[in-house]
Amino acid sequence: MAEPELDPDQLDPALSAALDRLGEAGTLLVALDFDGVLAPIVPVPSDARPLPDSADAVRELAGAPGTTVVLLSGRGLTDLGTVSGFAEPVRMVGSHGGEYGPGLTDGDGSLLSPAQQDLKEKLTLALVDLVEGEIGVTLEHKPAGVAVHVRNAAPEVGTRVLDAVRAGPGTWEGVDSTEGKAVIDLAVLQVSKGAAVDTLRQRLGADAVFFAGDDVTDESVFTRLRPGDVGVKVGEGDTAAEHRVVDPEAVTGVLRALARVRP
Structure with missing residues (x-):
């Protein structure tokens, strides 16, 4: 059974005070990882969906004046849109910053040159050969590359494949x-x-940034946050974030609290 969501009034006092300060920002960028933050981690990535109350809070924040909400995920942009179910005004950046969705770029979101496209095709063929016959290992094909997932593989298989x-x-x-x-x-x-957050901050003219993430790939954001920004690590593990909550259910309370202080 999932833990009950964290009520905004039950937040850690330091985090609550930090969120209150974000309420005073003229232009706020709210950047959110998806898996493990808005959506619980599931065995089949395509089955992931945001927690309903978190989704409601995201939409409320996206409609607040001076507030831009961006999902920032390692997923490909199309996949992110499908599993999240969000549409404008919620914006999206996929492939760890390799794809910028509508409202964030004047182009089609692709950053690949012809040479990079050729390299991607060679990479894909090599990985298909490498994981052939490895039970529980899957490839996630993205516009800028390929991800090798071993979450559903036996530990010895996952170790062998990743090595x-x-x-x-x-x-x-x-x-x-x-x-x-x-x-x-x-x-x-x-x-x-x-x-990607640096780019978004500049493009949007954001006075402050809120970011929540759960994975090691999110540490590149936490280490770049500036005074006045707020970073929240979701779950266990070493982190450069100043604040931490236990799971996606707790994120719901954080987002509700942030929505409450935005004008």
Whole structure:
């Protein structure tokens, strides 16, 4: 049974005070990872859905004056839109910053050159061969690369496959490797969520940033936050974030509290 959501009035006092200060920001960027933050982690990634109360809070925040909400995920942009169920004014950045959705770019969101597209095709073929016959291992094909998931594989299988990825395609020139929880994301361009938040801050003219994430890939954001920003780590693990909550259910209370203080 899921834990009850965290009531805004029951937040850690330091986090509550930090959120109150965000209520005074003229322009606020609310950037949110999806899996493990808005949606609980599930065995089949395509089955992930945001918690209903968190989804309501996201939509409320997206409608608040001076507030832009952006989902920032390692998922491909199309996949992120499908599983999240959100539409404008909620905006999206996929592939760890490799794809910018409507409202965030004047182009089609793709950042690949012809040479990078060729490299991606070679990378895909190599990974298909590498994981063939490995039970429980899946490939997630993205516009900027391929992610190798071992969450549903036996531990010895996952270790063997990820080691082979690290020693093989992960070492190729032009391939950027990002490790997460039971996944290695290989992209043919260098991207990070931290760089994406920097870009979004500049494009939107944000006075402050709120970011919530649960994975090691989210640390690139936490380490770049500035005074006046608020970072919330979801779950266990070392982090550079100043604040922490236990799970996606607790995120609901945080988002409700933030929505309450926005004008």
